[in-house]
Amino acid sequence: xxxxxxxxxxxxxxxxxxxxxxxxxxxxxxxxxxxxxxxxxxxxxxxxxxxxxxxxxxxxxxxxxxxxxxxxxxxxxxxxxxxxxxxxxxxxxxxxxxxxxxxxxxxxxxxxxxxxxxxxxxxxxxxxxxxxxxxxxxxxxxxxxxxxxxxxxxxxxxxxxxxxxxxxxxxxxxxxxxxxxxxxxxxxxxxxxxxxxxxxxxxxxxxxxxxxxxxxxxxxxxxxxxxxxxxxxxxxxxxxxxxxxxxxxxxxxxxxxxxxxxxxxxxxxxxxxxxxxxxxxxxxxxxxxxxxxxxxxxxxxxxxxxxxxxxxxxxxxxxxxxxxxxxxxxxxxxxxxxxxxxxxxxxxxxxxxxxxx
Amino acid sequence: xxxxxxxxxxxxxxxxxxxxxxxxxxxxxxxxxxxxxxxxxxxxxxxxxxxxxxxxxxxxxxxxxxxxxxxxxxxxxxxxxxxxxxxxxxxxxxxxxxxxxxxxxxxxxxxxxxxxxxxxxxxxxxxxxxxxxxxxxxxxxxxxxxxxxxxxxxxxxxxxxxxxxxxxxxxxxxxxxxxxxxxxxxxxxxxxxxxxxxxxxxxxxxxxxxxxxxxxxxxxxxxxxxxxxxxxxxxxxxxxxxxxxxxxxxxxxxxxxxxxxxxxxxxxxxxxxxxxxxxxxxxxxxxxxxxxxxxxxxxxxxxxxxxxxxxxxxxxxxxxxxxxxxxxxxxxxxxxxxxxxxxxxxxxxxxxxxxxxxxxxxxxxxxxxxxxxxxxxxxxxxxxxxxxxxxxxxxxxxxxxxxxxxxxxxxxxxxxx
Numbered sequence: 010x011x012x013x014x015x016x017x018x019x020x021x022x023x024x025x026x027x028x029x030x031x032x033x034x035x036x037x038x039x040x041x042x043x044x045x046x047x048x049x050x051x052x053x054x055x056x057x058x059x060x061x062x063x064x065x066x067x068x069x070x071x072x073x074x075x076x077x078x079x080x081x082x083x084x085x086x087x088x089x090x091x092x093x094x095x096x097x098x099x100x101x102x103x104x105x106x107x108x109x110x111x112x113x114x115x116x117x118x119x120x121x122x123x124x125x126x127x128x129x130x131x132x133x134x135x136x137x138x139x140x141x142x143x144x145x146x147x148x149x150x151x152x153x154x155x156x157x158x159x160x161x162x163x164x165x166x167x168x169x170x171x172x173x174x175x176x177x178x179x180x181x182x183x184x185x186x187x188x189x190x191x192x193x194x195x196x197x198x199x200x201x202x203x204x205x206x207x208x209x210x211x212x213x214x215x216x217x218x219x220x221x222x223x224x225x226x227x228x229x230x231x232x233x234x235x236x237x238x239x240x241x242x243x244x245x246x247x248x249x250x251x252x253x254x255x256x257x258x259x260x261x262x263x264x265x266x267x268x269x270x271x272x273x274x275x276x277x278x279x280x281x282x283x284x285x286x287x288x289x290x291x292x293x294x295x296x297x298x299x300x301x302x303x304x305x306x307x308x309x310x311x312x313x314x315x316x317x318x319x320x321x322x323x324x325x326x327x328x329x330x331x332x333x334x335x336x337x338x339x340x341x342x343x344x345x346x347x348x349x350x351x352x353x354x355x356x357x358x359x360x361x362x363x364x365x366x
Numbered sequence: 367x368x369x370x371x372x373x374x375x376x377x378x379x380x381x382x383x384x385x386x387x388x389x390x391x392x393x394x395x396x397x398x399x400x401x402x403x404x405x406x407x408x409x410x411x412x413x414x415x416x417x418x419x420x421x422x423x424x425x426x427x428x429x430x431x432x433x434x435x436x437x438x439x440x441x442x443x444x445x446x447x448x449x450x451x452x453x454x455x456x457x458x459x460x461x462x463x464x465x466x467x468x469x470x471x472x473x474x475x476x477x478x479x480x481x482x483x484x485x486x487x488x489x490x491x492x493x494x495x496x497x498x499x500x501x502x503x504x505x506x507x508x509x510x511x512x513x514x515x516x517x518x519x520x521x522x523x524x525x526x527x528x529x530x531x532x533x534x535x536x537x538x539x540x541x542x543x544x545x546x547x548x549x550x551x552x553x554x555x556x557x558x559x560x561x562x563x564x565x566x567x568x569x570x571x572x573x574x575x576x577x578x579x580x581x582x583x584x585x586x587x588x589x590x591x592x593x594x595x596x597x598x599x600x601x602x603x604x605x606x607x608x609x610x611x612x613x614x615x616x617x618x619x620x621x622x623x624x625x626x627x628x629x630x631x632x633x634x635x636x637x638x639x640x641x642x643x644x645x646x647x648x649x650x651x652x653x654x655x656x657x658x659x660x661x662x663x664x665x666x667x668x669x670x671x672x673x674x675x676x677x678x679x680x681x682x683x684x685x686x687x688x689x690x691x692x693x694x695x696x697x698x699x700x701x702x703x704x705x706x707x708x709x710x711x712x713x714x715x716x717x718x719x720x721x722x723x724x725x726x727x728x729x730x731x732x733x734x735x736x737x738x739x740x741x742x743x744x745x746x747x748x749x750x751x752x753x754x755x756x757x758x759x760x761x762x763x764x765x766x767x768x769x770x771x772x773x774x775x776x777x778x779x780x781x782x783x
Contacts, residue, residue, distance in 0.1 A: 045492055046488065046490075049487040052483065052487050149601075152573045153572075157573035158575070159505060159575075160505050181487075250480070254479060258479060259505075260506070261478065261479050263478075300473070310436060
């Protein structure tokens with residue numbers, strides 16, 4: 010039964026096994042590399058993993074359902090503020106705050122999905138952009154309980170009660186494992202959604218709303234579901250973010266962050282859960298690693314130009330993002346197995362010209 | 367395509383999907399190994415000496431860190447760190463301090479707190495800085511404050527006016543910049559004692575910044591058993607200020623103190639002018655932006671603002687002549703002005719603290735000596751004092767008055783009573 014489940018439903022368990030192994034050994038690996046600070050690297054990786062959660066959720070909305078959002082920093086902010094306020098002001102445990110933050114953000118996502126039913130393409134982009142811009146302003150306006158422009162600080166450590174024991178995530182390494190665990194769960198969940206009838210309805214809406222409706226896909230239901238689901242991911246990620254930094258301010262949630270999220274999923278490859286994950290890790294890594302380029306002729310911001318060039322080259326040569334590399338190598342390999350090496354080039358040509366899976 | 371073997375198809379996908387993850391994770395660990403090459407000699411040298419290891423200190427070098435935006439909407443602040451870098455270069459050209467050259471590492475956080483935390487972790491854990499100087503931003507300082515306290519890393523002159531860094535006292539954080547409480551108290555004292563004000567109103571931004579100003583005014587009035595000031599607030603989203611102007615007029619105040627950013631500040635002054643209400647005006651230095659004169663119109667003439675660094679263009683001041691000569695030689699690309707003046711001053715204070723800490727440099731020794739700094743006059747700040755119980759720094763300011771499109775100095779330095 011298990012083997013059949015693996016094959017027929019297409020759950021790629023092997024990469025997650027490998028990924029999980031890397032996640033587990035990374036801290037030990039960092040300890041033996043000389044000259045680096047594991048805490049700093051693990052903080053950065055945790056941040057990348059949290060962004061990856063948002064990217065996976067955004068990928069479900071943009072990549073699978075074809076509904077654009079330029080306002081995901083807004084959902085991210087709502088999750089972060091909800092979690093921070095619940096733990097700081099009401100003394101709720103971390104896990105409860107995380108769940109409530111996720112549920113609240115999902116509800117707001119659902120509500121934002123309603124007007125989005127009438128909008129598409131650039132109009133939806135502008136509407137969601139407005140949402141993303143408005144949230145930090147609302148936070149500042151309601152300064153008496155949100156902390157205003159100075160933000161909320163001194164959040165309690167994240168903890169997880171397990172029967173008689175309570176795990177407290179004290180160090181950078183602890184928190185890294187927490188972020189990784191949440192990401193693993195949410196990645197598997199996203200893969201399941203994509204493989205389910207809901208996922209197929211998303212793709213049908215993306216490819217043609219009229220055809221999808223003709224086939225009996227309820228547009229209202231599935232579009233709002235996609236928004237709610239996507240917001241849920243951003244909300245949970247926001248909650249993790251707030252507790253990673255132990256504090257937040259409106260400065261954290263600028264429109265640039267929404268653009269970063271969009272860049273991540275395009276870089277990774279639209280319509281692929283693994284791609285969103287890879288794109289988030291890659292962009293966060295590039296943004297931080299490239300600032301270490303040597304300063305040439307006093308041009309301190311050379312890294313931004315290099316980052317831009319890398320993005321342009323990636324989009325130009327990998328229109329399907331990082332996931333596209335995976336796809337073409339899969340086709341190449343499969344073709345070689347079936348037909349022998351002589352027909353590989355032909356198959357690749359067909360494959361690249363075809364429709365996305 | 368559908369005729370490809372399903373099993374092979376899945377297997378390849380499974381293996382291949384793992385590649386980006388593995389590559390990315392490995393890349394993160396490898397990428398961070400690059401600067402290790404530069405950091406390694408310092409660590410090696412530190413371990414070979416028999417003395418206790420002090421982070422970032424060898425016999426020939428001391429590592430100092432900072433952070434601030436070098437790009438993005440707040441990128442203009444970047445000149446502060448660049449000026450500080452130039453200042454340390456000058457010190458190194460002069461032979462360094464106590465035989466040590468300064469290696470200054472300043473990180474770009476793009477004004478994003480998440481990047482500030484990353485930058486500070488890198489500086490402290492990887493570059494092993496001895497101390498920080500001039501880390502910029504209110505939210506950004508708040509994001510790393512607990513971490514710096516827990517790791518006991520001295521931070522001299524965080525570039526923000528928030529009082530939260532100095533009150534309650536943090537052993538390792540030395541605020542310098544005139545904070546909003548001191549600024550508002552000085553304004554109140556000057557209004558009551560020198561300008562002969564009888565009744566004060568405060569126009570303030572409804573957030574931590576504005577309320578800190580209002581609270582300081584009320585505290586000073588209460589101390590003198592005078593009736594409380596009328597507070598009239600605004601929200602940053604407000605665009606029409608006629609209601610607030612009327613409220614200020616009906617309060618009957620003869621003096622209005624402003625804790626507002628340039629746009630609302632300028633607008634309220636213009637509105638008060640329109641309804642013929644002309645109280646004496648004092649304002650927080652936050653309002654100091656060239657756009658203010660156009661926004662406020664002629665009603666702004668005579669308004670007083672505070673400043674704690676001497677005017678950067680006053681060439682009759684020998685300290686300013688020295689600053690301008692430094693800028694010409696070491697930072698010719700940076701602009702003479704408030705930001706570079708601040709960066710230059712941070713450097714002066716930090717170097718003085720380093721000098722006083724002596725040849726046997728430790729963090730404890732550095733902080734103990736800084737705690738004993740009394741009336742230090744060697745920087746652009748006229749006088750600077752610390753004690754083990756007070757790390758608030760600057761407490762003196764002078765007043766400038768708005769006159770025909772610019773601010774002109776009207777008083778000497780004034781201290782709290």
